[in-house]
Every structure is written in structure tokens, then in C-alpha cells.
Amino acid sequence: MSFESQQQRVPAFVAGSPRSVAVVGAGMVGLSTAWFLQEAGVHVTVYERQHVGAGASWGNAGWLTPGLTAPLPEPAVLRYGLRAVLSPRSPVYLPLRADPGLLRFISSFVAHSTARRWRRGMAAYVPLNERALEAFDVLAAGGVTAPTSRPDTFLACFARKRDAWGLLAELHQIREAGQDVRFHAVEGWRTRALEPALTDRVGAAIRIYGQRYLDPPQFVRALADAVRARGGDIVEGADVTELRPRPDGVLLGHGAGDKRQHDAVVVATGALLGQLAARFGVRRPVQAGRGYSFSVPAEQLPAGPLYFAKQRVACTPLGGRLRVAGMMEFRRPDDPLDPRRVTAIVDAVRPFLAGVNLDDRLEEWVGSRPCTPDGLPLVGVTACPRVFVAGGHGMWGITLGPITGQLMAQAVLKGEAPRDLAPFDPLR
Ligand SMILES: Cc1cc2nc3c(=O)[nH]c(=O)nc-3n(C[C@H](O)[C@H](O)[C@H](O)COP(=O)(O)OP(=O)(O)OC[C@H]3O[C@@H](n4cnc5c(N)ncnc54)[C@H](O)[C@@H]3O)c2cc1C
Structure with missing residues (x-):
């Protein structure tokens, strides 16, 4: 009963x-x-x-980024996702034989991927986002000893200028929703001056200010x-x-x-x-959106997080190594780690990172983002x-x-x- x-x-x-x-x-x-x-x-x-x-909460990228925190279902994710979901090498992966629960989740997710619903969801996030970092300061003042880092550079990197348009548009929309987020576009050559761990394949970047990160474990x-x-x-x-x-x-x-x-x-x-x-009475499903991460050594660690937005890969300097995280795989939470996803992440970022040994991986991990359809x-x-x-x-x-x-x-x-x-x- x-x-x-x-x-x-x-x-x-x-x-x-x-x-x-x-x-x-x-x-x-x-x-x-x-x-x-x-x-x-x-x-x-x-x-x-x-x-x-x-x-x-263990193997994630550790970003404290209220400036990017927004509802996942939105028209661009949908357009991108539908093109990409069926390939095991793509950053979003949906198995061909999806169970009925997953199909229900996907169809509800699609129904929520409209600009109007995104704006409504974003308006709901704003009051939480505004106080998100302050809540970390309350924990710190109350004796939680692990620090949060405030990097000078937080860079979203792109191969070409036009690849940056999507994220720039999203950041403008987040700001229009009332969220305080400061950012500016950076030319490719300036990006490498800011961050020597990037190669000349990075043709443009967006520098985002006021965000933090932590070491999740x-x-x-x-x-x-x-x-x-x-x-x-x-x-x-x-x-x-x-x-x-x-x-x-x-x-x-x-x-x-x-x-x-x-x-x-x-x-x-x-x-x-x-x-x-x-x-x-909680009827809204929570679906595992599985993500992968691993850590690699770098000759010179980036000064702050790097986001390869088109490839949907996040890199964070943690504990003397670079944690690389990405992929959205809709499968059961307890399914085993699929090494093909790790390879897909490595291939996606290899062209952009200099002096980072992506083959010397430790701590390969898979974990489940708890995703709701709205x-x-x-x-x-x-x-x-x-x-x-x-x-x-x-x-x-x-x-x-x-x-x-x-x-x-x-x-x-x-x-x-x-x-x-x-x-x-x-x-x-
Ligand atoms: C690759 C990746 C990168 C990410 N990067 C970021 C990021 O940079 N910034 C960010 O904000 N978020 C990030 N996330 C999302 C973030 O990790 C999750 O949203 C967050 O960790 C969820 O926390 P939680 O406490 O709700 O769930 P969890 O951390 O999953 O904790 C739930 C706990 O409940 C336990 N549990 C489950 N069932 C039972 C039961 N019946 N009895 C007892 N215990 C139970 C589980 O063992 C687990 O320890 C990322 C996620 C992934 C996968």
C-alpha cells in the first residue's frame, strides 16, 4: 500500500x-x-x-559555478543530443535498447526542452544560485576545513570562434534571467598567453569570472x-x-x-x-546521467578549470594532477564502467591540451548525475x-x-x- x-x-x-x-x-x-x-x-x-x-559526489569536476547553473533541457541540448546520442564515441550516449523507464524519461525531457520552460526553470534557479557560494562560506566559517579555490582564469575553450556562439548566447540568457555572471570573449592567441597548457588548436575562448572549484573527495x-x-x-x-x-x-x-x-x-x-x-508521492523520475572522470599528470597544471564546451569535457587542477570529466550516458547507475567512454573523452580533448599526458591515467571513475526530466x-x-x-x-x-x-x-x-x-x- x-x-x-x-x-x-x-x-x-x-x-x-x-x-x-x-x-x-x-x-x-x-x-x-x-x-x-x-x-x-x-x-x-x-x-x-x-x-x-x-x-x-566523488569523481565529479568539482566546479562551483552558479554562473553556469541552469536547467539541462533546452532547445540547443536537444538539437545537439539527438544528433549525437546513438554513437558510443559521442559525449551524450543513449543505448539503442532503452528500457520503458528511460524512454519515458527521454520523452518528458524532450517535452521540457523549450525556450519558455528553460526561462521558467532558470528563474527558479536564480535565488539558489545567488546564495550558492555564500553557503560554502558558512560551512567554512563553521569548521569544514577543505578549501574552495577562487581561480583567476576559468576558461571555456573552442576550436573556432563560431563554436563559442552557443555558450555566449546561453550566458547572455542566464544574465537576462537575473543571474549575476560576468564573462568576456577572448581571441585564440590571448587564450594561450593566459593558459600555456592549451595548444594553438584553441581558436577562441570565453573567460568567466567569479566562479570557484573544490577537490570533491x-x-x-x-x-x-x-x-x-x-x-x-x-x-x-x-x-x-x-x-x-x-x-x-x-x-x-x-x-x-x-x-x-x-x-x-x-x-x-x-x-x-x-x-x-x-x-x-514523488512521481517525477530521477534518471542516472552517468559521467566519467580520470586524472592525468601535466607538465604545467592549468591555473584554473578549463571547459571544452562543444566536447562537453571539464578539466580541473586537483591534488597536483588534472582531473578530466565528461560524458552523459543514460544507463543504469550500477552498470560497469565502459572503457570506450574514457577513450572518447581522451580523443575529444587531446588536440587542445599541451604537456598533459592523457595516457597516464589514474582513478578512472564512473558516477551517476541524478537527472530529472524538467x-x-x-x-x-x-x-x-x-x-x-x-x-x-x-x-x-x-x-x-x-x-x-x-x-x-x-x-x-x-x-x-x-x-x-x-x-x-x-x-x-
Ligand atoms: C562526471 C561528472 C562531473 C560533474 N561535475 C560537477 C561539477 O563540476 N559541479 C557540480 O556542481 N556538479 C557536478 N556533477 C554533478 C554532481 O556530482 C551531482 O549532482 C552530485 O554529486 C549529487 O549529489 P547527491 O548527494 O545528490 O548524490 P550522490 O553523491 O550520488 O549521493 C547519494 C548517496 O546515496 C547513497 N545511497 C543510495 N541509495 C541508498 C540507500 N537506499 N541507502 C543508503 N544510502 C543510499 C549512495 O551510495 C550515495 O553515496 C558532476 C557529475 C558527474 C558524473
Whole structure:
């Protein structure tokens, strides 16, 4: 029986009452939510089926780029995607034998890929984007020790000037939507002067200002350490399989039959969000948009992130090596890593990088972006007033993790979502 059919029997959540909250999922979103709940004196227990950062929050590019954070479905992505999806070498890959769930996701994604819906989605993102970096500063001030870097150069690179037009147009649209983003176009020769790790095949670039980046494994570890240091519990190896609302709490069951009751539960399980959330009225699917990354040595590391926008590859200097990340592969989250995708990323960026040994790869990784068909996350209360969800941020869950956690904590404490979360209502 779904929760909705029995919800009359569950009493309304009493605002301000939660003392013990469970968070399911120890990724950027779950850990940030736990941390901000602790700010209000709540005891948190984080349940994680594998280990801290086992999901998408580990091998991603680490960009904190509110200036680029926008809904994924839009007319240009669609035109580009439809041309590219069927080739294993293309940066977007859709298997020929898609299951019915994936087909439903794709058809809904296509329906949302209009300019009008993009503008509406963008307007919803703006208030979150504006506060996204500030939320990292709150974490830092509160004792999360991993730094965020503020690079001088953040360069989107293109082979030809006209290849840059698409991103320039998108940046203008983001600005028209009310987002503060500063950028300017750079000639090819100037680009190489700015960044010696680029070859003369880079014919144009866009320099974007005011963005940051971090080292994802380092940051997620530091966030988990901070949650523990403030008295929270993180239970690793706990695959949560059951959430049962009761009159005075939610009974949470995991693994070998262990059960414990909490006043409220936040489901932050990334690409697997639907597994626990669907029975609480969350119907919007969350589909794994799998991405790949690896790290390589460089004679001279770039001074900041590099974005090969046409190839959809992100490069970030991390821990003395260059992390190279890309690809959008619509497959099941637990499918094995496909080496052809790594090769496709290498081939895509090889012409543009100088002094970078793309064949000396370490840490080859695949992880699942939690993608929704309308490109907006699912953040707020479900049909059960004690069960909340926070996830579905797609390409931008690192940038938006802390601000999501901050707003989510307010939602849990008050029993209703703050205004800025209204467009992300998980029951929409
Ligand atoms: C290649 C790549 C590059 C990216 N680059 C960027 C970037 O530069 N900037 C940016 O902002 N975003 C980026 N992203 C997106 C970002 O990584 C994700 O949006 C973000 O990590 C999602 O965080 P999350 O906490 O929602 O999910 P996850 O990090 O996936 O965490 C969910 C956790 O829940 C656990 N879990 C699942 N089910 C259960 C269960 N039943 N019980 C217990 N635990 C469970 C999982 O093991 C996992 O640890 C990138 C993604 C990829 C793949």
C-alpha cells in the first residue's frame, strides 16, 4: 500500500519538534543537509549504503559555478543530443535498447526542452544560485576545513570562434534571467598567453569570472568529519530499504533487519532517489546521467578549470594532477564502467591540451548525475509530512549541495519548505 492511500492516519508534523533526523545518503546533498540541521541543534544520523561519497559526489569536476547553473533541457541540448546520442564515441550516449523507464524519461525531457520552460526553470534557479557560494562560506566559517579555490582564469575553450556562439548566447540568457555572471570573449592567441597548457588548436575562448572549484573527495570527507565532530552519526554500509511512517516518527530499516525510529527522514540518495521516494508521492523520475572522470599528470597544471564546451569535457587542477570529466550516458547507475567512454573523452580533448599526458591515467571513475526530466531538483516535503527529499540536481549538485542543505534544514524544522524551494516541490 502506498503512503498516500494511508496518509489520513498519520498526524501532521509538529513544527519545530524534530530532535532526531535521519538522512539517507552521504553525498554532497545529504551531508550538507545533516550539517545545517546540526546548526539548529538536531541530532542527525546519516545512513549510507556504501561509504561517504560513494556516489556522484566523488569523481565529479568539482566546479562551483552558479554562473553556469541552469536547467539541462533546452532547445540547443536537444538539437545537439539527438544528433549525437546513438554513437558510443559521442559525449551524450543513449543505448539503442532503452528500457520503458528511460524512454519515458527521454520523452518528458524532450517535452521540457523549450525556450519558455528553460526561462521558467532558470528563474527558479536564480535565488539558489545567488546564495550558492555564500553557503560554502558558512560551512567554512563553521569548521569544514577543505578549501574552495577562487581561480583567476576559468576558461571555456573552442576550436573556432563560431563554436563559442552557443555558450555566449546561453550566458547572455542566464544574465537576462537575473543571474549575476560576468564573462568576456577572448581571441585564440590571448587564450594561450593566459593558459600555456592549451595548444594553438584553441581558436577562441570565453573567460568567466567569479566562479570557484573544490577537490570533491577532500571536501566530502571534510564535511563528513565535521558532521561527526559535531556529534552526528554516519552509519556506512547501511542500505536503507524501508521507511515506515508511524504516529510519532518514521521507522527506518536497513541491511540485516536493523530498525530505528527517527522524528523525520530526509532522502538524499542521488540517482536512486525514486527507490525510496516514489511511495511518498514523488512521481517525477530521477534518471542516472552517468559521467566519467580520470586524472592525468601535466607538465604545467592549468591555473584554473578549463571547459571544452562543444566536447562537453571539464578539466580541473586537483591534488597536483588534472582531473578530466565528461560524458552523459543514460544507463543504469550500477552498470560497469565502459572503457570506450574514457577513450572518447581522451580523443575529444587531446588536440587542445599541451604537456598533459592523457595516457597516464589514474582513478578512472564512473558516477551517476541524478537527472530529472524538467532539469529542476526535487527538494522539499513529500506526501508524508515527516519524509523529505533532497536530490535530482543533475549536473549541479556540488554547486548547489550546501544551499540545498541550508534550505532543506529550514524545511525540516518548520515542516514546510521556504519560498525559494517552491519551484522544486517534489510532488510537482
Ligand atoms: C562526471 C561528472 C562531473 C560533474 N561535475 C560537477 C561539477 O563540476 N559541479 C557540480 O556542481 N556538479 C557536478 N556533477 C554533478 C554532481 O556530482 C551531482 O549532482 C552530485 O554529486 C549529487 O549529489 P547527491 O548527494 O545528490 O548524490 P550522490 O553523491 O550520488 O549521493 C547519494 C548517496 O546515496 C547513497 N545511497 C543510495 N541509495 C541508498 C540507500 N537506499 N541507502 C543508503 N544510502 C543510499 C549512495 O551510495 C550515495 O553515496 C558532476 C557529475 C558527474 C558524473
